[in-house]
Amino acid sequence: MKTCLERIPQDVVALCDYERLAPEFLPPDIWAYLAGGAADERGLKVNQEAYRQWSIQPQVLVEMHGASSTLQLRGGQLPHPFFIAPMAAHRLFHAEGELATALGAAAMGAPLVMSCRASTPIEAMPRHLGVPLWFQLYVRKDREFMLGLVRRLEDAGCDGLVVTVDAPVSGIRNREQRAGFRFPEEIEAPHLVGEPAWPVVESVLDPRYLAELPTWEDLIWLKNQTRLPVWLKGVLSVADAQRAVEASFDGLVVSNHGGRTLDVLPAPLKVLPEISREVAGRIPVLVDGGIRRGTDAFIALALGADAVMVGRPMLYALAVAGAVGVAHALRILCHELEVAMLLAGCPTLPSIRGRVRPVMKG
Template sequence: MPSLPRRQSLPPGLFTLSDHEAMAQGRLDAAAWAYFHGGAADEITLRANRQAWDRLSLRPRVLRPLQPLDLGCHLLGKSWPTPLLVAPMACQRLAHPDGERATALAAAALGAGLVLSAQTSTPPELVAQLALGDAGRGPLWFQLYGLGDRAWMLELVQRVQQAGYEALVLTVDAPVNGVRDRERRAGFTLPPDWLALPGPAAPAGTPGGPAGLQALLSQALSWADVEWLLARSPLPLLLKGITHPDDARQAASLGVAGLICSNHGGRVLDTLPATAELLPAIVQAVQGACPVLVDGGIRRGTDIVKALALGAQAVLVGRPILHGLANAGATGVAHVLRLLLDEFMAALALCGIDRLADLKPDCLWLKNTNEIDSRL
């Protein structure tokens, strides 16, 4: 068993996720903050993700008999304590020395799932040992990027399966990095030898500039790669980064285990719509063939209610986890998750709902009351 992350006290004055964000900005250096918190280009999508949840209004019912709240959700054939997962985020040791170890321990303790990034700064075996040690944990999944080397990818898949990971999350929306102006202005560079899982080496003689970009694109993922991985992976495969209904339908027809409606937190292609706006069409496209999850801009328990009412079966939370991590390690991450879950339970009760199966489109107000129903 790996050594446990250090125990830290929660700093005073943290009552909301916004409080965590403000305090974390003061704790991280400018370059790390730009890397974790910035988005692509003008950050229009980054802002839109948050604004779209705010525009949706809840439609509560009153005087209903309420049983004890049941937050349990069903994913990939198993029941889990909550519909909340930690999104894959790279290099968490830049936010706190305990990095992914602290995040894994806190997520497991709160019944939240964890998707470990392929760009983890902690070996996946150490993270898995901490997460799997809690009987009340959520799902433990591993994120993959397609890097053009199938042998390397299969070796990594076998490694994480042996470590105890239960599914793969293939990120499909980032064949190249986004244009991240905030990072460039801050002069962010990843420290050498920081990644616990270095990717395959670039072919000898790979040029820079436009020629290098073309060489990179020639190795980008395709639907043929998804089919290849589905045929060989011993673990269920979800696709992360689905925003178009046609892509959702194609993925479902191939038999993927699930989809994550995601615009990469606004970090890759700017001016994409918010995920709250994209979600209903993705849910409609798959017609129940596989679960749909969503990320992007989740900051309140009411956002989780809205996401599930729109048809998502679970949500992933990213940047707020890093804020809590920067503020107090595992204690800070646990506090962020506790705030979200407490707000989620309060919102459910105030909407007259005691189980997730009752969250439907009619739990939301719209200018056109048929708008959501027509999209689902």
């Protein structure tokens, strides 16, 4: 196993190069946890394949003066539409964990969404770098615990909450099981201290387990406890999107958890157009899962996303080259997106909307 590189090799020019190199830097069980999906990994495959069903519709000789990839989002401005998706325990992949990811993200102006299973306490995260820091959580029935966590996040200067709603139980992760992955004890979870334990049950359909699962009512309660924006992550249906808008949530992430929960969910890109149509600009819509190229982000924006979240590739880059790797991977994505905008004749992110067509079969 190699240790983290100080300099990026010349042949690392695309996110797939980080994916190729990352297994050399990680023990096999941690690699299985990072790269794998649920069961037969159908979700993992369809997420990326969905992007191959679309091509970009260019226009030539467009006036591009003043072109920019700036994102306007809820009154704020970001230099590009890439966010880092919430992912557990970055210390599994690099000794400096979330600190390194945050520095790499900040260098490129990308918001980081910390996972509730982060291995670094939010209080230790740098907050003077001028980029938003969001926090992802799962809602539990225990309101005292939830309130304590929310107040802690507010006090630490967190900019927004992302509630993940698609994982009331962990997916069936055969690749991880075969590799014998377990969270090492030394990788702490400082935001889960005091979290109520899940009941030990034979079946997840045991009433004692089901009684612990959150519902819309719990999410709306949570939303009413804080002034922070609250987004929902893991929405894949028009009905749920409609409900989120009606309940005044602040944004949506269309996601199938990177194919890590239920193996046979639709690719988020497939359902994005209908969800975006339903939401009709009332709240922002992000999408994640399978984004590996700037052109993938272009396609997502063309089909109705306001911005995108990128997951695994950020941790591949973190494992290979720490903060520098994360910044470099984001830079690659931004450059690819900008080149695509120029070649397609789209001077702004909103002008990308609709600029794709289905790939012809045969």
